[in-house]
């Protein structure tokens with residue numbers, strides 16, 4: 001079986017897909033091994049998601065940037081070990097926003113040069129406003145999966161949701177272009193979340209385990225999406 005790269009944008013349902021794949025025990029361990037930026041050693045910070053937005057009502061909600069400590073080396077061999085299940089299958093999840101640093105780390109090498117034969121799976125979410133609402137909420141609460149405790153009460157912002165809708169759409173387009181010619185399987189969040197079983201069986205070749213995560217969004221998210229639609233009209 002080839003290795004598996006899950007190609008995603010934030011809040012596309014990628015954690016649900018990856019946790020289910022992991023739980024099969026035969027499809028690699030698809031974590032975000034490339035999420036720490038080279039220049040800081042830190043994953044995406046709230047202000048980085050909102051880069052280019054100058055609205056003080058948005059920036060006032062976000063902590064200052066932490067400069068962190070620049071990366072001095074990157075251990076692909078450690079990633080290969082951590083991402084591989086006992087049957088020898090490697091898997092990783094890559095967000096589009098993490099690819100610039102990953103391409104630099106790879107240099108002249110391809111992902112296949114480092115990890116062997118790979119199969120690509122692109123995760124997309126049709127409703128980009130719902131995805132952006134989810135991201136804007138997680139940026140503020142830092143609750144990235146069900147069970148995480150929110151660190152703050154999130155505040156609605158038209159400017160932030162608009163920016164993130166465009167940023168997520170650009171990320172999805174980025175993957176679509178990069179994957180052209182690589183014959184990816186495409187997983188659509190709205191269909192997958194309703195019934196993950198068939199997708200897991202196709203990708204892992206075994207029956208899907210029970211869902212380890214719950215949907216996070218509720219009435220606040222739908223109210224924000226409706227408010228955004230009416231303000232955008």
Ligand SMILES: Nc1ncnc2c1ncn2[C@@H]1O[C@H](COP(=O)(O)O)[C@@H](OP(=O)(O)O)[C@H]1O
Pocket residue numbers: 008009010011012013014015016130131134144193211213214215216217218221
């Ligand atoms: N079992 C499940 N059913 C439906 N959606 C789920 C789910 N588990 C996770 N999700 C949703 O997947 C999104 C997170 O995606 P990612 O893991 O790529 O960041 C969140 O969307 P919402 O916040 O809109 O609900 C989350 O609720």
Ligand SMILES: O=S(=O)(O)O[C@H]1[C@@H](O[C@H]2O[C@H](CO)[C@@H](O)[C@H](O)[C@H]2O)O[C@H](CO)[C@@H](O)[C@@H]1O
Pocket residue numbers: 009010011012014015032035043044045095144145
């Ligand atoms: O959009 S995600 O939530 O899938 O990933 C983003 C998130 O990552 C944190 O939560 C993930 C899901 O629980 C977890 O797998 C990951 O290790 C966590 O770091 O927030 C990160 C920081 O903004 C972001 O880099 C990541 O893409």
